[in-house]
Amino acid sequence: MPRNLFSLGQTFTRKVMALGLMLLLVLSGLFVVADPSFAVTSSRDKLKSEDKIDRAYQYRVGTGVLEEEKQDSPSANQIFKPEDKANLKSVKESQATDSEKSLVEQGKELLEKVTGNK
Numbered sequence: 001m002p003r004n005l006f007s008l009g010q011t012f013t014r015k016v017m018a019l020g021l022m023l024l025l026v027l028s029g030l031f032v033v034a035d036p037s038f039a040v041t042s043s044r045d046k047l048k049s050e051d052k053i054d055r056a057y058q059y060r061v062g063t064g065v066l067e068e069e070k071q072d073s074p075s076a077n078q079i080f081k082p083e084d085k086a087n088l089k090s091v092k093e094s095q096a097t098d099s100e101k102s103l104v105e106q107g108k109e110l111l112e113k114v115t116g117n118k
Contacts, residue, residue: 049076 047055049071057064070076101109 053064053067053071056067
């Protein structure tokens with residue numbers, strides 16, 4: 001009887017240890033995934049414009065040129081928000097003020113000339 005209790009105790013201890021190790025692995029994985037993403041966004045906001053340009057040139061020359069142009073613009077320090085898209089009204093107004101015809105309109109006119117439906 002004591003031998004059975006001893007083996008039952010060992011089995012229970014092994015199961016608790018295995019469960020504890022799995023829980024530790026899951027928790028450590030969550031911390032590894034969550035913290036670096038926060039660190040990148042907070043450090044990016046603290047960089048000076050020269051540092052941003054140097055970092056962009058490390059990727060590619062074209063990326064560095066684009067970053068230089070961005071830093072020269074008046075909205076260089078504003079953080080881009082994807083939800084701030086151009087609304088349809090402003091796009092239509094900009095198209096109405098353009099004196100040149102759009103590529104689509106030019107294509108339609110050319111198609112009409114070719115087919116003779118004008």
